[in-house]
Amino acid sequence: MAGPLRREQQRAASIVRVLALYRPLLDAYVIEFFTEDLWARLPPSWQAALADVPAPRLAAALLQPAATTVTAVWPLSLLAFKATAQALAFPRHHHRRRHRRRLPCQSAALPPLLRKHVKPKKQHEIRRLGQVVKRLSQAAGCDRVVDVGSGQGHLSRFLAFGLGLPVTAVEGDGRLVEAAERFDRELLRELRKAQARGAQVPLFPRGPRHVAGRLDPRAPWLDELLPPEPGPPAGPPNPLGSRGPERVLLTGLHACGDLSVALLRHFARSPHVAALTSVACCYMKLSTRPASPATSPALGYPLSAWVAGLPGHALSYKAREAACHALEDYAGRLRADSGALRTHCYRAVLETLIRAADPSKKRLAVQTVNKAHALSFPEYAQLGLPRVGLDPAAFQLDSEAVRAMLRQGQRVVAFFSLALLLAPLVETLILLDRLLYLREQGGCRGCRVRAGVLPPPTLPLPAGFQCALIPLFDPRFSPRNLVLVAAKCPLGPVLSALDEDSGDDEDSGDDEDSGDDEDVAPPGGSPPSCPQAEPSTEEQSQG
Missing domain, CATH: 3.40.50 (Rossmann fold)
Incomplete structure (x- = not known):
């Protein structure tokens, strides 16, 4: 047992050192992207490499083990960051198991x-x-x-x-x-x-x-x-x-x-x-x-x-x-260039408006806005601001300052992807x-x-x-x-x-899909027997 024990101890020590090195990234809340100028925390070479990368290419280059679709040359420090994070994490797929299903369905293996x-x-x-x-x-x-x-x-x-x-x-x-x-x-x-x-x-x-x-x-x-x-x-x-x-x-x-x-x-x-x-x-x-x-x-x-x-x-x-987030599910959103990704930026802009109106209001829970990605930002803010006790009429929701922040949506997604890694x-x-x-x-x-x-x-x-x-x-x-x-x-x-x-x-x-289940959970949903966690700021950013 001495061999496995030493390997496990060394792995834990290596992870602690890596997390300490990137703690500003790990402990950052994406809703504070603008209020805390999170983009400036990244090395300038990382900013240049990630600023305009489309979501599908970001998924392939950052969250998948092999980067086969990257056309630009990335900084060695960014490549080392990705390689280290993936090498030290436990494998999440069995080396012999072949998963072919795209979505969960009724299991034919159960009576x-x-x-x-x-x-x-x-x-x-x-x-x-x-x-x-x-x-x-x-x-x-x-x-x-x-x-x-x-x-x-x-x-x-x-x-x-x-x-x-x-x-x-x-x-x-x-x-x-x-x-x-x-x-x-x-x-x-x-x-x-x-x-x-x-x-x-x-x-x-x-x-x-x-x-x-x-x-x-x-x-x-x-x-x-x-x-x-x-x-x-x-x-x-x-x-x-x-x-x-x-x-x-x-x-x-x-x-x-x-x-x-x-x-x-x-x-x-x-x-x-x-x-x-x-x-x-x-x-x-x-x-x-x-x-x-x-x-x-x-x-x-x-x-x-x-x-x-x-x-x-x-x-x-x-x-x-953050350790409870569904990495595979998020990578799928990036590959599909899902419109839901823009809600990260929506919530970060909303946080900026909230703090400008009342600096004491920080990281407040904003309950999920249904189909927020299908709304314009003014429509989203009209629903979100009253939930923290603010009147939308007091804000300029379509100002040039707001539009300038919204144009940085891709950077918000890239920063969140780095933290998720x-x-x-x-x-x-x-x-x-x-x-x-x-x-x-x-x-x-x-x-x-x-x-x-x-x-x-x-x-x-x-x-x-x-x-x-x-x-x-x-x-x-x-x-x-x-x-x-x-x-x-x-x-x-x-x-x-x-x-x-x-x-x-x-x-x-391919299990049979009887379609008779009355309560289908989305990927990564909480089990019904588990108490709901304190609302996370990242979950808020999804709506």
């Missing part, structure tokens, strides 16, 4: 009863993750799967009804638990009707057990969960508690913010948790180092001792928010931090037990933790596609099985 209420994006995710969970559960000898942050129970339902696994679904929002139980009852009714007609339905008759409660990240071996919100004051029984020798696989599909970190702590500390799969999201909600470390010892980032010891490892809210590096650093944490915890667990930091185990202690990061989903419509897999047993057979399956993955072909 129709398991598709109901499930968006196409989520269908793809639960089927792919379910395969990993089943193999990992078998390899680790697990008796039960515990799905934390289960939301409306889509993953839990597939694991139980579709794969026949014993599943406990834990969700902190009691209303989502009620919805999940209602969906389970609907599925069981439809299953019985189909069986009564003599139809052969490839489903198991046992559903998941739903629990309304929250895990305590500091004490996974307690017998009770924290109470749900809203819910009764007393917590329900903890499926990871200390009763009995049951071995558990812990999973979380897009567990929001610190919840994904809590899963790692439970895996590292609880002798009952034998395996883990974690797909994170909402990095901006991670707790970070406070002014006084003693006030909050359990942080979401940094998690590992190695990353915490790197000078300049801190990540701003803006950097962590750093986003995968931030995500890679956060995930590397988690991988290193597990390696650190697995290497010294016995010492912490003997020192009394952890309780005596009821199950044998492993010599170390096995862990890996896998690009599991198609990143074009599931941007948070890297799954952290960990086990207290060898992972080789599980990872080998994934490699064998990836060449003929049925999700990579």
